[in-house]
Amino acid sequence: MREHSMPLPDELESRRSVLYVVLIVTIVATIGFSLLNSMLWPSYALIQAAVVLLWLGILRVVRKTPKLQLWSLCYLISSFCLVFYPFLIIDFRVGLFSWIFIFPILSYLLLGRKLGMAATFVGSLSGLGALTWRIWQQDPNIHWVALTNYATCMLAIWAMAHVYEYKRESVVRRLHNMATKDPLTGLLNVRTLLDTLDCAIEQAKQRSQPLTVIYIDVNDFKIINDTQGHQRGNEILVTLAKAMKYATRQYDHLFRSGGDEFVMIFPNCTKKQAQMICEHRLASELCKRERNITLSIGYAQTGTTSYLTPDELLQQADNNMYEVKHAYKQRLTLNDASFQG
Known part of the structure; x- marks a missing residue:
């Protein structure tokens, strides 16, 4: 929805x-x-x-x-x-x-x-x-x-x-x-996140369907704000929100949870299917609009044999996203070191 x-x-x-x-x-x-x-x-x-x-x-x-x-x-x-x-x-x-x-x-x-x-x-x-x-x-x-x-x-x-x-x-x-709604991007804001996720999990239980939550963070967003200005940062957030809308289905739920972090709820969708959507459709839509940003994305699936609570599912997706972000920063550090050496 x-x-x-x-x-x-x-x-x-x-x-x-x-x-x-x-x-x-x-x-x-x-x-x-x-x-x-x-x-x-x-x-x-x-x-x-x-x-x-x-x-x-x-x-x-x-x-x-x-x-x-x-x-x-x-x-x-x-x-x-x-x-x-x-x-x-x-x-x-x-x-x-x-x-x-x-x-x-x-x-x-x-x-x-x-x-x-x-x-x-x-x-x-x-x-x-x-x-x-x-x-x-x-x-x-x-x-x-x-x-x-x-x-x-x-x-x-x-x-x-x-x-x-x-x-x-x-x-x-x-x-x-x-x-x-978030006034900048037009996506749902964090106030509605838990209630929406709770309803989505209940529907998934009733239908015995999987559900996947995706946490997205814009890499180096603070550096972009500091070096290019907050207006440029806002443009990136709006661009990402538009790409998310075009890449997802009508009954998916899209949120800006705060700052440069976004959440997507995919009903009746496995983790593997969600990865395909993000790696292909979302990446393609984003490249059409903005080529100079990268994302750290974490996935968490619940169902169909057992279901996590909304808090547990969000925490799992958030943790997975930070693992990806930490690996991204480590990769940058290694590249910088080899360049300097």
């Missing part, structure tokens, strides 16, 4: 809280209406009682369920039908139809912008269609005035809900990017 497709933080929890509060309010209100209808309209009171039982079941699981969107849809459909059904079979009441106006707001709050827009479209057309039919039956001479007022009000509420959700998503996404 590339970093931009990661889920937004707390998005699920905010919708979970909205559904929890709305359930409590509507359960209490529906119980009250059910008691009032038990004498005037017993059959509808039984329907209301059945819906309340459904909502109580949703209320019981809403705090922990991973299928929050499904339960939100169940709530919206049941609440809409609860209002829509009596509207079709009893005399028209303005107060009853007014409950339809809250549907766009609930749809966007519980389902988000895209699915909320679809739910609002279906609900609004159904509500306005039923309203047209009832008003036409009662007084065809006033149907245009009434329909125009109701349609305008519905569109205004829909527009406000859509604009609010669109702006909210933009702000949340911007804050999410600021919190999780």
